[in-house]
Amino acid sequence: MADFVVVGGGTAGCVVARGLLDRTDGTVLLLEAGDHDTNPAIHDPLRMHELWDSPQDWGLRTVPQRDAGDRVLHLPRGRVLGGSHALNAMIHVRGNPADYDGWGQPGWSWADVEPLFRRIESGPLRILREYTADPVQDAIVESAQRAGIPYNPDYNDGDQTGVSHMQFTIADNKRLTTSRAYLGPVLSHPRLTVVTGAHVRRLLFSGTRCTGVEWTTGTTSHRAEATEVILSAGAIGSPHLLLRSGIGPAPDLAGPVVADLPEVGNNLQDHWLVPTIFTTDREVTHTPGLPHAQTHLFWHSRPGLPGPDLQPLHFSVPLYEPWMSGPANGFSLMAGLIRPRSTGRVSLAPDGGLLIDPRVLSEPSDVDALVEAVALCREVGHGLVGGGAGEWGAVERYPGRVELRDYVRRSVVTYHHQAGTCAMGTVVGPDLRVHGVTGLRVADASIMPEVVSGNTNTPTVMIAEKAVDLMTTQPT
Template sequence: MDTFDVVVVGAGSAGAAVAGRLAGDGMRVLLLEAGGPDTDPDIRDPGGVFRLWGGPDDYNYFTAPQRHLGGRRLHWPRGKVLGGSSSLNGMIFVRGAAADFDGWGPGWSYAEVLPYFKRLEDFDRGADDYRGAGGPVRVISDYTPHPVNAAIVAAAVEQGIPFNPDCNGERADGAGFCQLTIKDGHRHSTATAYLGERPTLEIRTGARARRLLLRGRRCVGVEYTKDGTPHRVGAEHQVVVSAGTLESPRLLMLSGLGDPAALRQHDIPVVEKLPEVGRNLHDHALVPVIVAARRPVPPALPGLQAMHSQLFWRSRPGLPAPDVQPLFFHIPLYDGEMTGPADAFTLMAGIVRPESRGHLALTSADPDAPLHIDPAYLSAAADRACMRAAVELCRELVRADALKEWAGGELHPGDRDVSDHIARTLVTYHHQAGTCAMGSVVDHRLRVHGIEGLRVADVSIMPTVTSGNTNAPAIMIGERCADLVREDL
């Protein structure tokens, strides 16, 4: 059996950072990735994002029927490829508000994670008190936006929402243009940023982790399959599970770490009672407001995606951070029963401090069986009220003088009842989190309770999801995990 200092499961936003940093220190690191190499040209092309979803590099998950969404099952694209979801996502770089980290526990306040955010980035405006330069991840902010995206930002400012040139600076609130993980006109995934030539790093793709190897209460390796053949690898120091919000809890449960009653249903021997594995599942959500254009909408700009403007807003007084993050597209996003002309654009109403909580569960001891995924969208009344406020905000923006040049009639929701429109059209914001939460599943050094030599490092460890896109926090978690491993040694 091959043995390494550290085995990392999952080459996504966090896992690539963990593996790259530790191998950079000279540790012998094995990185296991269930997907394949990141060779699809649409991964490099920022405009190719929608073409990747549902393809061979996508896990292509679907939720259970959602009670508050008319029984609909939502598609959840997730990256099954080097770079994970950083190879499939919208490339939007948002840290979240400072207040997001206050409840995470020792070592995770905003003041404590800020150095990691600064360390990981190469911001195109250079370093200051809040921003970093020279790090592995290129972040751009100074580009010429599409005229429709620019007009929507101008409409927000006209409606009294302040322009914010840097949502990752001192304050998140306000309207502006997205910061993007794009370098030289190409997507800059964590695979590109962290997984260059390193003599002590070995990467095995097509390697599907099936269970953790445990010796008593210590994790000593990983069992995986490649091309249908089982393999085992050992970890001298520890295993880091960075397989994501859905696959990390699955691997723990398949290894006997979870709720005893649920494990026994699938004849999985119980090693450690961790009833919260798979619970606390939550996600940001989007609802489209689609507007017909008065004149032809210019084509997409080379080296940019269609969504590169946004705003952060608070739906009610007293909130510690924005709970609404609409995202603006210069294309129409028709889905399901929606129809309309090609010349149209979309204001996606987004909620980013959800109170609804769901869970995921195994349906079988087979690692390739579908998961039962129930995020319980809009089960909390506060989320229903917040989403309605977000939709109405987007509708107000369309009526601003700054959009008169572009905005024709509102196509969706149009005359339809707003609550009905929300139930029929809500989609994921692709920011699922919380299923291996700090406190209940891992401690504040990311160690799995009751098991030595095992950490989880990805967005699943968030007790509460950050109020913005989760790629940047995921990378930060990977960076911090690498330091925690170093400290142990």
């Protein structure tokens, strides 16, 4: 028996567990399917790409994507304490104020959540803002300015527009996950139990009240009762567990229906990237303690938009897809779409497993926007032939002389920002309680009605902080 059971020890779950320890007298059971973060590659910002399809990655795959060359896309998701924060690029982005105002949910406007971001930034999650970037990164920033994009010294101050040096969740040259920052200092707390290798199979109910969870470690089954259960398993894991537990669209549920909620698993959103790759005859050097991505820009694909819909990321390495080839010395300007119109679905497979269909590029406007993003990246990349940052001799390797719409469909990849599958308004309320049941809340990126404009990690931390506020002022 525990007062609180938190399912998922990732970005949100670690924050929720710490907050409940700090602000209640209750006992907390945290269940994580992965292990502790002992892989050295997790902590070295330069080794991020080694973690994909590693034991710390769920290695999720989509169904074939009709509008992306019928390809099966890899969706890296963390299976380790720290979750996807242990796999990502460590980029600290609040999102655009219009995102939160656009959600239309009481208590979730920009005026409501901005103080939470300030709490995060002044609390355990230290933010790295001052550093010396790779020389090629400074050259990219200069080239973007010559292309007419203004320099923005702080894209988190409410105005995202422009080219910027990134802010990072890095401390002392190491990745700073919420597991390290929030959970690490309290691992020995007498009211906290952390179970790793815990695969949660279903939620337990008495009528429509969630009374606990059932999980396995190896071949052994376990159960725990709880006063309140908090799902923080992410935009893929949280709807999957709801569906397995009888909460979702009734015709799609394999077992008894606890609550008929048609929108569970729907509204799957993500951000999308298309590689624009340059090689150079000047050696690209890398700064220890920083990831390969150090600058980015926020821009508009067309006039009249309420905020930026593009966020190209700049990497100091050539990020070739498996079908590509080229020299190891170069850089990538990853054309990024952060306001996609395409939405997909997470559903149950006949065996109880997952079917993930993001329906990437199913809306033609998303292709249009990415074509504009690629064109912008090409302009910036070609600007590195010369300029104030020195001679780079940049040569475009990809896309090269191809039809851009075809190239976008052939090369689009995830930006690792799945969201929206347990959205506020349709699946949970503004208090994050699941509709139709009691004793159950969701606190992770799945509750976003629309994915925010930018990296989703820090907004997920904000959601977790907000969840603790709600649980300690509005108990179940």
